[in-house]
Amino acid sequence: MFILFHEKEQLVPITVWLPSVDDLDEMCLRQALNLSNLPFAFKHIALMPDTHSGYGMPIGGVLASSKAIIPNAVGVDIGCGMSFVQTNVPASLLRDISTPQGSLAQGLVGQIMRDVPQGFEHHQKRQQSEFLDRFPVRKLYHYGRDKLPTLDEAYVQLGTLGGGNHFIELQEDEQGYLGIMVHTGSRNVGFKVANYFNRLAKELNLKTGSEIPPEYDLAYLPLGTKEAAGYIEWMNFALEFARHNREQIMGRVQAIVFEGLKRYAGIKDIQISKEVNAHHNYAAKEHHFGKDVWVHRKGAIRARQGELGIIPGAMGSYSFIVEGLGNRESFHSASHGAGRVMGRKEAVRQFDVQEVLADFKAKRVVLGKRRKADTAEEYYKAYKNIEDVMALQIDLVRPILKVKTVAVVKG
Numbered sequence: 001m002f003i004l005f006h007e008k009e010q011l012v013p014i015t016v017w018l019p020s021v022d023d024l025d026e027m028c029l030r031q032a033l034n035l036s037n038l039p040f041a042f043k044h045i046a047l048m049p050d051t052h053s054g055y056g057m058p059i060g061g062v063l064a065s066s067k068a069i070i071p072n073a074v075g076v077d078i079g080c081g082m083s084f085v086q087t088n089v090p091a092s093l094l095r096d097i098s099t100p101q102g103s104l105a106q107g108l109v110g111q112i113m114r115d116v117p118q119g120f121e122h123h124q125k126r127q128q129s130e131f132l133d134r135f136p137v138r139k140l141y142h143y144g145r146d147k148l149p150t151l152d153e154a155y156v157q158l159g160t161l162g163g164g165n166h167f168i169e170l171q172e173d174e175q176g177y178l179g180i181m182v183h184t185g186s187r188n189v190g191f192k193v194a195n196y197f198n199r200l201a202k203e204l205n206l207k208t209g210s211e212i213p214p215e216y217d218l219a220y221l222p223l224g225t226k227e228a229a230g231y232i233e234w235m236n237f238a239l240e241f242a243r244h245n246r247e248q249i250m251g252r253v254q255a256i257v258f259e260g261l262k263r264y265a266g267i268k269d270i271q272i273s274k275e276v277n278a279h280h281n282y283a284a285k286e287h288h289f290g291k292d293v294w295v296h297r298k299g300a301i302r303a304r305q306g307e308l309g310i311i312p313g314a315m316g317s318y319s320f321i322v323e324g325l326g327n328r329e330s331f332h333s334a335s336h337g338a339g340r341v342m343g344r345k346e347a348v349r350q351f352d353v354q355e356v357l358a359d360f361k362a363k364r365v366v367l368g369k370r371r372k373a374d375t376a377e378e379y380y381k382a383y384k385n386i387e388d389v390m391a392l393q394i395d396l397v398r399p400i401l402k403v404k405t406v407a408v409v410k411g
Contacts, residue, residue: 001395003044010036015329017049017392027053032061034216040067042293046330048300049392050339050384056217059299059340062333064286066293068220069228071198073296074283077162078194078235079242080185081279082310083250084321085272087179089261091172091406095364097264104264105170105407109368111256112168116249118370118411119163122187126155131244135237147196148234149189154241157187159248163411164344165337165378167315168253171403179274179403180257181319182249183312184411185281190238197221197231223294232283239282246277274321274401276308280336288331295331303327303334303397311397313338313386315378316365318404320390322397334396338383347382348374366407378410 002020005013014032018024024032024047031053035045042064051060056072063073094105101107117123132154161168162184171179186193201219204227205212212218221228254272261267283296301309303324311334312319326332342350353372356379360367369375376382390399 004032009033011039012036012041013044014047015044016047016051017330017335017396018047018051019392024051025053028058031056031058034218035061035063038063038065038212038218040065040220042066042291043289046333048330048333048335049389050299050335050337052340054298057296057298060335061296061298062300062331063296064288064293064331065296066223066291068222069231069283069294070218070220070296071194071201071231072217072219073298074194074235075281075298076191076194077185077281078190078238079240079279080162080281081183081242081246081277082312083182083246083277084274084310085180085250085254086173086274086401087177088271089178089267090176091170091178092176093261093265093267094170094178094406099260099264103366104260105366108170108257108260109366109407109409111260112253112409113368113370115252115256116168116409117160118409119161122156122160123158124156126152127158127248129155129158129244129248131240132158147192149192154189157189158241158245159252160184160187160245161249161409161411162187166411168249168409169319169405170257170407171319172406173401173403178257178406179401180250180253181310181312181403182246182253184242184245184249186238186242187245189241193234193238197227197234200227235283239279242279243277250277274308276310276321278302278309286331288328295333297333299336300333301336302332303330304332309334309397311335311337311386311390314380314383315408315410316360316363316405317380317383318386318402320386320399321401321403323400324397325395327396330396334393335389338380338386338389340382341384342382344374344377344382347379348376351376351379351381365405368407368409375410
């Protein structure tokens with residue numbers, strides 16, 4: 001860890017969980033310096049070891065403020081996060097048992113892909129949801145009915161997997177037991193909320209003559225205004241939608257996996273444990289350094305003392321279930337994953353798709369993906385080594401479970 005602070009160039013320091021400033025890419029450093037010059041930034045900026053450049057704010061960045069909330073410091077996928085369950089079933093059964101579709105893992109992946117819409121897909125019918133049924137939608141719609149998501153959209157997007165780096169994985173822990181992990185967010189629901197309020201923030205900042213340069217892409221909403229209150233309400237709706245989205249997917253995947261194990265392995269008594277469902281793109285009101293502040297985490301998990309979290313590696317590598325250590329300097333935060341070392345286009349140029357697929361086959365990883373041509377975008381070599389990232393945050397989290405990919409469905 002190091003601290004970057006030039007008193008004449010920054011308003012607050014930047015605390016970085018990396019060995020040196022040379023480990024920050026140029027754009028990430030520039031964005032972090034921009035954050036450190038926000039007049040409402042509180043105490044310091046924190047960058048996790050998976051940090052890299054994003055839109056406006058670095059991924060893996062943590063910003064606290066008592067005076068403003070910044071839509072772009074949360075991001076367009078509000079509530080993006082992870083869920084996980086561990087079972088008492090040997091993961092080896094997925095590789096060793098044969099079905100008409102190939103191995104049991106291959107059969108399960110095929111069924112998951114048929115039952116869980118991915119990417120730009122959504123359900124054709126409204127999904128059952130007590131959360132959406134009871135949501136007081138009229139309370140929110142006066143902010144911008146034509147530009148914000150409708151409940152009709154939410155009902156058909158619930159239980160769908162996002163594209164890009166989102167995934168459903170069947171995993172094996174170090175004792176050989178099967179786990180299930182889901183990575184997805186609030187889909188187009190959160191995207192619409194983020195874009196609407198980011199545009200609104202830009203308009204308000206222009207009207208009031210904000211001192212923050214537009215090129216920072218960090219338009220803000222002053223706390224205490226109706227616009228900030230509106231964003232917080234809609235953000236919280238998107239956060240709950242994202243949480244329920246992961247619950248719906250996890251429930252469906254469990255049903256598919258448990259039915260497959262019952263049918264082909266005769267296993268009926270399946271127990272689950274270590275259930276986790278947590279966001280890594282959000283803002284929340286918390287108490288730090290003696291003050292109530294809004295903590296923005298963009299690609300960072302909350303890691304309070306004893307709090308469970310998930311830090312996934314890239315597709316085909318390891319992931320970790322962790323317990324937070326409550327480090328005050330990180331605002332009780334930790335990394336949300338491995339962090340990219342190259343963009344998606346660069347990864348496609350660097351890695352031949354056939355070599356990537358051959359690597360997964362050699363590792364006995366079953367890949368479920370409709371479009372194989374862009375598989376290299378999410379190749380684990382396009383990311384930092386997750387073991388290195390974990391070693392850099394031993395003061396933030398304690399690993400309690402290490403799992404590897406057995407099968408993965410990508411959006």
